[in-house]
Amino acid sequence: MIPTPEHNERMAKMTFASVYPHYVTKVERKGRTKEELHEVITWLTGFDDGQIQDLIDKKVTFEEFFAKAKLHPNAEMITGTICGYKIQEIDNPLTKQVRYLDKLVDELAKGKKMEKILR
Incomplete structure (x- = not known):
């Protein structure tokens, strides 16, 4: 599946704060911790716990969230399918x-070892 321009726009305008509780619920339901979730977010974005909370409090959009992030150099190694989309085929940054x-x-959430997640 290739994301449509409307899908891309919806993603950009969605707030990190609206999705974050779902991330927490998903990982905790599978026996992982909020601290592990933050470790993953920090690895990808460079944000520490305080910055993550500040971004939640300010209700930043994903567009603002990733504009402020310093993406990990190995982020491009993240491949596979998520929500029906092959990550490597998505052309909108x-x-x-x-x-x-x-x-x-x-x-x-699937129990993968942290060493494998943090490529």
Whole structure:
């Protein structure tokens, strides 16, 4: 599946704060911790715990979130399918970054070892 321009726009305008609780619920339901979730987010974006909370409090959009992030150099190694989209085939940079985060959260929830998640 290739994301449509409307899909890309929806992703850009979605707030990180609206999705974050779902990430927490997903990983905790599978026996992982909020601390592990933050470790994954920090690895991908460079944000520390305080910055993550600040971005949640400010209700930044994913567009603003990733504009402020310093993406990990190995982020491009994140491949596979998430939500029906092959990450490596997504051409919109922001949508790809959001899907990187989704994929890492998914891998964490599936019990993958942290060493494997943090390529």
